[in-house]
Amino acid sequence: MITPRRSDNAPDDPGPALDSGDGARGLDVRDLVVRYRARTALDIPRLSFRPGITALTGSNGSGKTTLLKVCALLLRPAAGSVSLGNRGPDPDKRANLRRHREAIGYLPQAPDFPGHFTVHEAVTYAAWLRSVPRARRAETVRRVIDDLNLTEVTEARLRSLSGGNRQRAHIAQAVVHEPAVLLLDEPTTGIDVEHRMELRTYLARLGRTRCVVLSTHHTEDIELLADRVVSLREGRIVFDGTPAELTARADGGTDDGARSVERALNALSSGGNSRQDADGGAR
Incomplete structure (x- = not known):
């Protein structure tokens, strides 16, 4: 078992991780404006995310990954702000940043983590980095x-x-600290049908x-x-x-479910029959 080190002065038990009951x-x-x-x-x-599952959709280059990175504080916008919901302003900016990072679980589209780690080591390392208390770390990782x-x-190497x-395994790293807000970039990509169904059941719970905000191309x-769909085109809702x-926006045809979703998304991506709520996308 590896023994990772943050610093020589890092405390063994830095305190409880923020969960969904912390406000x-x-x-x-x-x-929000981001420029390249x-x-x-x-x-x-204006855009708000609240408990429930929001699917973030749009063609490649529409801004989905950029939005998730900004929400995870991994990308600095040119203007605007992203803040935790249901919280009053805190004059301590450093405390705000710490609280935000503690509340977020983030899965990038292409996770980059050393392949020599075992599943157990990788998830334990994530729990340690995200300040899961030492006394309950092993049980949290196991669960x-x-x-x-x-x-x-669990003892197999990631590679x-x-x-x-x-x-x-990367999703387990993102959720091990019980984040109040979970940002997932294409989480079901590369997963077979059986495990995709199991993952959907887990995310629904x-x-x-x-x-939970997930970007996806899977109808x-x-x-x-x-529970909700937010679709982007060229960086706008x-x-x-x-x-x-x-x-209901899918014109014609009698197909239900995924086919109707696909037709509606294709229309949005092509610029046909597009609509943004009058309040700018707030919910």
């Missing part, structure tokens, strides 16, 4: 590994795993009490999992509503 019930985005050189990558006047059906590969098992994720409201 951080979501995220509020206000007047002369191009505006995001322009979102997350069990919840994500990784028990049989030896199938793509699906490796993805679920988290979404009952936590704010089945929207049909079977999402072109739809914000329920899956039922989305499928």
Whole structure:
């Protein structure tokens, strides 16, 4: 078992991790602008995420990954702010940043973690980094590994795993500290059908009490999992509503479910029949 070190003076038990009961019930985005050189990558006047599952959709380059990175404080916007929901202003900016990071669990689209770590080591390391108290760290890691059906590969090295098992191990790293807000970039990519269904069941359970935002190209994720859909095109919100409201936009045809979702998303991506709520996408 590895013994990771943050610093020689790091405390063994830095205190409890923030969970969904600590008041951080979501995220509020206000007047957000992100630019890459002369191009505006995001322009979102107002957007709020609350407990439940929001599917973030849009074609490649629409701004999904950029928005998740800004919400995770990994990318600094040119203007605007992202703050924890249901919290009053805190004059201590450093405390605000710490609280925000503690409340967030983030899975990037292409996780980069050393492949020589075993599943157990990788999740334990994430728990330690995210300040899960030493007294309950082992039990927390075991529970997350069990919840994500990784028990049989717990001592396998990440580089030896199938793509699906490796993805679920990275998801375990993102959720091990029980974040109030979970940001997942294409979480079901590379996972076989059986494990994708298990993962959706797990995420649905988290979404009952936590704010889960996932970017996805899978129409089945929207049909079977999402409470809300936010669709981006060229960095702007072109739809914000329920899956039922989305499928109602699909013109013609008699197909239900994923096919209707696909038709509606194709129309939004192409610029046809687009709509943004009058309040700028707030919910």
